Amino acid sequence: MPLHRIFYPPGTFSEQDKEALAANITKLYVSRGLPAFYVVVLFLPVEEQNYFVGGKKTSKFVRIIVQHIARQFPSNKHADKFITIYEDILAPFIKDRGLDWEVHFELVDRNYWRENGLEVPLPNTIAEKEWIRLNKAVPYDEQDNVLG
Template identity: 45%
Template sequence: MPLWKIYHPPGAFSETDKAELAESLTAVYGAVMPRFYVGIIFEPVDPTQFFVGGKPAGQFVRIVMEHIARSFPSLEASRRFIDRINAILKPYVADRGLDWEFHVDETPFDYWSINGFYPPRAGTPDEVRWREENRASPRTHE
């Protein structure tokens, strides 16, 4: 499951912006995994509470991504992903004069469950079913 935590100045994103970003980002993952795996949290942070380089960061967006459902198979794959994400973010951050930074943490797949179920491996019949149903359910295969 990818979990995004987007720390941003208050008012940086409208409700429409948040919905558009969430849909665009979910679509990236939805091409290869169930869409319901994707969680995105928008967390406004008062500029007096966010410092970068020892100074208040009033025009800064920090994004933390936690990946569990998939891991990057290579450096090249991670670069393609990062470039794609930067392209999605650009109209919402760079084009508005905001600075941004993000990183991806990868957690081992086996340290995860959804609604008490262990998620199926990529490409298995259970994962295909989870994608089609867009929900977790008991596994029928190993």
Template identity: 45%
Template sequence: MPFHRFYVPHGLYSPCDKRSIAEAVTDVYVKVGLPRFYVVINFIEVSEENFYVSGKSSTDFVRISIHHIARHLPSRERKRDFMQRYEKAIEPFTKGRGIRWEIQVAEMDRDLWNENGINPPLGGSDGEILWRKLDRAIPYSTDHLELR
């Protein structure tokens, strides 16, 4: 699952902006085959008196923290390609508005990940294809890929 936390100054983005950002970010992952429901995005609004950059209160900075669990990017080239696609997706809400931003991605251990108590199927497997089609986690059998 890619889990995104957008730390933003209070009121920077409207509810419509947040929906648009969530759709754009989700599309980055769906285009490479991840199930839509894997993508989770939280907007954490921080008041001006609690948001500091360079030791000064800030109202024009967004910090994006991403945890990748479902997929790891195996090479520098793939990592930079991901960053380029991600930057393009959020550009209308960052650079396009004169907002400063920082993105950080951490790759997490997929063995320490469950969806609804289920260890997710491997990327590209029949189980993951089924989850993508249903847009939800369901018990699956690796033998026959039938519902239990």
């Protein structure tokens, strides 16, 4: 599951902005073979009196923390390419509006991840393809946890 936590000053994003940004982030992952339901985007407003950068209050900074569990980057080159694409998705909502931002990705061991109490199928397996088709976690036979 890629979990995106977007910390922002209130008023930075409209409801339409949030929906569009979440949809664009989801499309990025779906285009790389993940089920849409794996993608979680949380918009977390932080009031200016609680938002400090460099020890000073700010109303022009967006902080994004992304946790990757379903897939890992095979190399730094792949990570750089993905982050560039990700930042291109963010640009109309953040950079183009004159805001400052910071993004970082955390890679989490998939062995500690469950969906609705189910062990998550391995990438590109028959079971994962069924999860993609249904767009939800469903029980599967271990024999379907093979490349398909």
